[in-house]
Amino acid sequence: MAPESRSAVALAILSAVLFGASTPFAKLLVGDGLDPWLLAGLLYLGSGLGLSVIQGLRRLRGRASEAPLRRADLPWLALVAFAGGAIGPALLMIGLATTPASTAALLLNVEGLATLLIAWIVFHESVDRRLLIGAGAILAGAVLLSYQGGPGGIGVGALAIFGACLAWGIDNNLTRKISAADPVAIALVKGLVAGAVNLTLALLSGAHLPPAGTIAFAGIVGFLGYGVSLVLFVLALRGLGAARTGAYFATAPFLGAVLAVVMFHEPVTATLVAAGLLMALGLYLHLSEDHAHDHVHAxxxxxxxxxxxxxxxxxxxxxxxxxxxxxxxxxxxRLAHRHAHYPDLHHRHDHEA
Structure with a gap:
């Protein structure tokens, strides 16, 4: 693996660590009676406001270190803010209200699966049999976790989390379209817009703001788990493409599940272990991929x-x-050569069947 690819993988995994850790803390806030929609707004506002401070400090340096967002990027950014900033977190908070934190954390693996399938089917990224088998193992683990047995079948909370993962899968692929631009600016705008929309809708529906300490705690969780995590995710998208970044991001739920077991003293059940092993197998198949062939850069x-x-x-x-x-x-x-590569900014070429 080339050094730039190793760097992108490290960024994707660090992004996953931050997001995975945010899930049990969000469950903690929902458990305290905080309205799920209101919490989604506070998380994203914390992300946007925190990154605004970072952006201000960067501008004091004077020299531009990243390409700015251009007018052509704005429609994509608006769709990113709607799918990933409004729909996704609201559905996740609804799911967390009725789903154990460890189960919810592992169910978030579906985001990587949704990202991979959308990248493959809609945006035609190269996806081989190894990646598909890995995706199947992740899906099997998710179904095992969400099935409640009896007439209830799949729980409503699990369905809400599945919906959140689908929204974030769409978000991740749309973000790929603008990943050459400043990742801090992308995450900042998404945080402020999504936070303001979610918070306004929650207040209009009758929710009330919690104490200042709770707001500050939610803001810190949002800044790290949604803001900094997204910046790192965008940087990884540049080097890996959406399908593979989503696959590496699947490490997030494992950390979240472990933290949930520790924080909430949830039982380590056979179902939880079996689902975790299936998802670990899928993740291993994704991480061990090697992709090299003759290709032409247009x-x-x-x-x-x-x-x-x-x-x-x-x-x-x-x-x-x-x-x-x-x-x-x-x-x-035009350049023709052969080397190991991922569908990064310069390798989004077609592949023969």
Missing amino acids: PMEHEHRHVHDAHHQHAHGPDDPAGEPHVHAHRHA
Whole structure:
């Protein structure tokens, strides 16, 4: 695996750690009687406000370190904020209200599966048999966790979490379309818009703001588990594509489940262990993938943070920034070669059946 790919994998896993840890803490807040929709708003507002501080500190440095969001990015960003910032968290909080935290944490593996399938079917990312078998193992674990037996079948809380995962799968693939832009700006806008919308709707429906200490705690959980996590996720998308970033992100529920067992003294049942083993198998199959073949880079022009590696052998104009890494619009000439790669910003080519 190339160094840049290893770096992207590390970013995806760190993003998963932060998000996975946020689930049992969100369950703690829901258990205290906080309205689920209101909590979703507080989590995202914490994300947006925290990242606003980070963005302000970055601007004090003066020099742009990432490509800015452009007008063409705004429709994609609006859809990201709606699917992943409004629908997803509201459904998750509803699911957490009636689902054990450890079970809910493992059910979030479905997000990686939804991301992979949408990337494969809709956006035509390359997905081989190994990834599909891994996805099947993850799905089997999720079904095992959610099935309650008897006439109740699949629980309503589990269905709500499945819906949240689908919304985030759509969100992840749409975010891929704008992942060349500043990840802090993407996460900041999503946090502020989604937080404001969720909070307003919750208050209009009769919810009441909790004490200041609870608001601050929710804000910190949101900043780390939704804001910083999303920034790292966008950076990983650049290097891995949506399907594989979603697969690596599937490590999040395992941490969340372990924390839930510790925090809430939930029993370690045979079902929980069996589902965890199935999901671990699926994750292993995803992590151990090796993808290399002859491929052709079509000519393209875009703007993103980069260094002059094998894919960036372009000339600089007098107004382009010096030093590396740097940001400017640049053009790629046609290039044909072979090496191990993922569907990153420069490898979104078609594959033969």
